[in-house]
Amino acid sequence: MSRRQVVLIGYGMAGARLAEEIRRRDPTGDRVALTVFGEEPHPAYNRVLLSGVVAGSLSAEAVRTQDDDWALRNLVDLRRGLRMTELDRRGRRVRLDDGRWRPYDHLVLATGSRPWFPPLPGLLDFDGEPAPDVVPFRTLDDGERISAAARAGLRVAVLGGGLLGLEAARGLAGRGTEVTVVHPSDSLMERQLDAGASRVLASSLRRLGVRLRMGVPAVAHRPGTGLLLADGTTVAAELVVVAAGVRPAVEQAQAAGLAVDRGVLVDDRLRTADPDVSALGDCARHPGADAGLVQPAWEQAAVLADLLTGADPAARYRGTATVTRLKARDVDLAALGDVHVPVDSADAEVVCVQDPARGRYAKLVVRDERVAGAIVLGIPDAAASIIRFFDRGTPVPPDRLALLLGRALPAASGTDPSTRSADALVCRCNSVRREGLVQAWEAGARSVSDLALRTRATTGCGGCRDEVCALADWLADRQPAVAVPAV
Numbered sequence: 001m002s003r004r005q006v007v008l009i010g011y012g013m014a015g016a017r018l019a020e021e022i023r024r025r026d027p028t029g030d031r032v033a034l035t036v037f038g039e040e041p042h043p044a045y046n047r048v049l050l051s052g053v054v055a056g057s058l059s060a061e062a063v064r065t066q067d068d069d070w071a072l073r074n075l076v077d078l079r080r081g082l083r084m085t086e087l088d089r090r091g092r093r094v095r096l097d098d099g100r101w102r103p104y105d106h107l108v109l110a111t112g113s114r115p116w117f118p119p120l121p122g123l124l125d126f127d128g129e130p131a132p133d134v135v136p137f138r139t140l141d142d143g144e145r146i147s148a149a150a151r152a153g154l155r156v157a158v159l160g161g162g163l164l165g166l167e168a169a170r171g172l173a174g175r176g177t178e179v180t181v182v183h184p185s186d187s188l189m190e191r192q193l194d195a196g197a198s199r200v201l202a203s204s205l206r207r208l209g210v211r212l213r214m215g216v217p218a219v220a221h222r223p224g225t226g227l228l229l230a231d232g233t234t235v236a237a238e239l240v241v242v243a244a245g246v247r248p249a250v251e252q253a254q255a256a257g258l259a260v261d262r263g264v265l266v267d268d269r270l271r272t273a274d275p276d277v278s279a280l281g282d283c284a285r286h287p288g289a290d291a292g293l294v295q296p297a298w299e300q301a302a303v304l305a306d307l308l309t310g311a312d313p314a315a316r317y318r319g320t321a322t323v324t325r326l327k328a329r330d331v332d333l334a335a336l337g338d339v340h341v342p343v344d345s346a347d348a349e350v351v352c353v354q355d356p357a358r359g360r361y362a363k364l365v366v367r368d369e370r371v372a373g374a375i376v377l378g379i380p381d382a383a384a385s386i387i388r389f390f391d392r393g394t395p396v397p398p399d400r401l402a403l404l405l406g407r408a409l410p411a412a413s414g415t416d417p418s419t420r421s422a423d424a425l426v427c428r429c430n431s432v433r434r435e436g437l438v439q440a441w442e443a444g445a446r447s448v449s450d451l452a453l454r455t456r457a458t459t460g461c462g463g464c465r466d467e468v469c470a471l472a473d474w475l476a477d478r479q480p481a482v483a484v485p486a487v
Contacts, residue, residue, distance in 0.1 A: 004032055006308055007094060007102055009084045010110030011038025013047055014281025014297035016065060018110060019076055021305035029075040031309050035104075036076055037096055039083045039111075043068055045140050048294055051164075051327050053143035055171030056150070060140055065456070084111070087256035089274050106276055106308065109253055109264060113246035113282035113292070114138070118159065122221035123242070130242070131223050137168045137243045149239050152176030157227050157237035159218060161188040163326060165243035166205065170328035172241075173209035180235050181210060182227055184217035192324045192335040196354055197361045197375045204331055204359035204378070246292060248283045261285060268316040270304045280304055288319015296320040298431035323387055323428055331359075334383040336390055337373030341365045348372060351400045362404045369395040381406030384466065391425050417467075417474035426471070427457035427464040437468065441475045448472050 006022075008015055019036055026032050044066040052058030071078035079096075086095040093103045115136035117123055125131055135145050146168065150156075154177040158169045161183030172179045181188075187198035188205075202212055213235060220228040226237035248263045259265040259273045263285030270278045270286070280300040282292060289296035299320050306315035326333035343350045349366040355378075362382055365373035371390040376383040382404055389396050389403075397403055422435040432455045440454040448469055452458045458465045 003030065004308065005103065005105040006032050006034050006108065007104035007106075008034065008036045008108045008110060009094065010112055010281070010283070011036055011040070011044060011078070011080065012110065012112045012281070013044070013065075013294060014112065014301060015108075015110035016044030017298055018108065018280065018301040018304060019071075019074075019078075020066075021301045022309055023074045023076065025305055025309040025311040027074070034076050035102065036071070036078045037082045037084065037094075037102075038078065038080045040139060040141075041081045042140055043070070047139075048327065050137070050140065050143040051167035051171050053140070054137070054146050054150070054168050055174050055329065056147055057171075057329075060144055063140070084252050087252050087277075089256050089258075089277065092276060104276075106278070108304065108308075109272075109277065109279040109283055110281050111249040111253075111283040113248045115242060116245045116247050117242055118218070118244050120218055120221050120227075122223055123240075131221065131240075133223055133238060134221065134240045134242060137164055137241050138246065146172070146239070146241060150175045150177055153178065154239060155226070155237050156180070156239045156241060157182055157235045158241045158243060159227070160243035160245065161185065161212070161214065162191070162243065162245065163189060163324065165241075166201075166210075166326060167328050168241050168243055169210045170205065170208060170331060174329055179210055180213060180237070181205075182213045182216075182218050182229065182235055184215070186215040188212075188214070189324075189326075189335075192339065193375055194340055194363065196352070197335075197339075197363065197377055200354065200356045200359060200361040200377055201326075201331070201333065203356050207359070208330055246282065248285070248291070250283055253277075253279070253283070263291065268318060269307060270300055270317055278304055278308075286317060286319065288317070290320070290322045293320075293322050293324070295322055295428050295431060302431070321390065323390070331377075332380045332383065333375075333377045334387060335375045336387065337371065338365055339363065339373045339375050341373060349400070351404055353401070353404055364396075364400055364404045366396060366400065371396060376404075379404075379406050387428070391428075417471045426467055427455070432457040432464075434471065437471055438475065441472070446472075446476070 022032055043064050045063045046065050049063040082096045084094050085097050093101045095101050115138045136142055156172050156177045156179040158165045158181045161181050169179045169181045187195055188201055216229045216231050218227040219230050227235045250260050250264050253264045254260040264272050264279040266279050266284045266286050270280050281297040300317050303315045303317040306312035323336040341348050341350055343352050352363045354361050360378035363375045374386045424434045426432055426434055436455050440451055445451045445454040457468050
């Protein structure tokens with residue numbers, strides 16, 4: 001195929017991953033000349049780990065996924081600090097906020113999403129910018145600003161009891177702040193959890209110092225004072241962290257006439273209504289992908305790289321069976337599949353165990369002998385086993401309770417490295433499969449830390465660390481480490 005001029009708009013997690021996947025297939029740039037425009041000034045970083053920045057356990061450098069010279073070494077023309085302001089599909093060109101037009105043969109939109117601010121008086125100033133004591137929780141700059149403000153005794157209100165809000169609140173509580181989560185629903189993470197799991201999670205968070213105001217929405221922000229709630233009470237706050245959800249950044253795509261419905265509509269080839277324009281990640285909407293999660297973006301990046309480079313013209317994205325993990329210290333929570341099935345369901349087998357005093361809750365939904373859904377809080381061994389059955393689509397053990405309590409035999413749950421297939425998914429956060437880890441090992445990554453550096457496995461939520469350790473031990477037994485010549 002002839003060399004294509006591909007322009008990528010957006011260098012967040014999806015865009016950066018796509019650039020890496022393209023160069024993995026076309027390392028010398030013979031097939032794809034890649035130009036990238038990223039709105040943020042930073043090198044690519046892992047947004048999944050921002051809660052660690054807020055908690056003070058990770059630095060900005062620690063969450064980077066690329067160094068400053070990655071683009072130069074990999075023949076990528078990367079321009080940071082530039083945003084697309086107009087898309088001219090007929091002329092096949094884009095205009096950036098520096099006023100210049102850039103032509104393309106193929107355009108990829110990876111513009112991501114932006115934080116949503118509830119329409120509360122006082123939350124934004126007259127220019128539509130956050131008030132001085134209001135910070136969204138979305139970018140690395142946001143995380144660093146929140147972290148810099150955190151101190152013992154600081155009164156913080158977190159707007160939103162979803163995944164990001166709870167991660168931010170737990171991190172801040174661990175630093176001694178007086179943090180209160182304000183959530184309009186009676187249940188935390190109501191999309192991913194049922195009412196029972198939400199109650200146990202709420203109890204666990206309270207024990208860790210997080211205050212909760214649920215079922216009472218905020219109606220106004222009073223700068224310097226805090227949040228006024230619908231019941232007339234006030235949550236005192238010197239800092240308000242907004243984690244109330246996101247909206248896809250699709251304004252320019254929509255203005256250019258592309259079909260948009262909660263994201264730019266794409267098909268299984270990640271193509272928009274214009275065959276010369278593709279989209280992936282948070283700004284794209286595919287019927288098989290959940291918005292706001294990382295793994296679909298990783299899988300989309302691999303498919304799109306296959307198509308753009310010609311490595312696999314038959315590649316298609318069919319959707320992702322996602323797992324939600326809450327990444328907060330001292331809280332181990334996983335939710336997957338259909339979790340809102342009642343225990344007396346007529347079309348599924350549902351097993352549920354509650355131990356609120358110890359912060360444990362487990363629910364397993366089985367259909368046709370396979371995991372159809374699960375919530376596992378406070379039982380990490382069970383979560384790891386259930387996720388493996390969910391990923392592989394294999395029948396679960398007859399003793400459902402043993403599986404739910406983390407007592408399934410290792411061989412049955414798939415932890416034995418010798419029984420895992422080459423394409424078995426090991427690290428969901430970074431879409432690392434067993435064969436990728438084996439290849440990294442054979443290339444000289446002879447420790448878990450080296451494997452993490454080479455493949456990024458274990459650097460997301462950390463839930464795969466035990467399996468990576470087991471695989472590394474197994475590989476060491478099979479093929480003892482040999483000296484690797486210095487490059």
